[in-house]
Amino acid sequence: MLRHTTYQSIYNNDFIETASSGxxxxxxxxxxxxxxxxxxxxxLLLTAVIIIAGCTGMVRVFAGSPHDEIPMEQVVVSQGDTLWGIAVEYKPKDMDTRAFIRVIKETNHLKTSGIEAGDVLSLPLY
Incomplete structure (x- = not known):
């Protein structure tokens, strides 16, 4: 049989007054x-971290501008040359030939892989 209890309701104002009276x-x-x-x-700390992170991202975005020029080499297409052959000869060693062909096509605004003797192609030097 329970004779004494220390239970106090948290919804009773007496409990709040008793707890805070100390x-x-x-x-x-x-x-x-x-x-x-x-x-x-x-x-303030969270705001500073967000601002620093944002500024760092902005610096990275503007670090390389579209005005940066990639050195180019001009190649005159000879009879029997293909984009594949030119790409194999001039591409960097660690670059895929297909990727270099895409770069050549984009650089020279070519829609197809067809080239003719006498065409002048600009090849980026990496």
């Missing part, structure tokens, strides 16, 4: 002020 008004004010200062510090 703290003096100045101590409560300091506790609230510390809580708000921690929140403010966290918000």
């Amino acid at each position: 703290l003096k008004t100045a101590e409560r004010f300091q506790a609230i002020q510390a809580m708000f200062s921690r929140r403010l510090l966290f918000k």
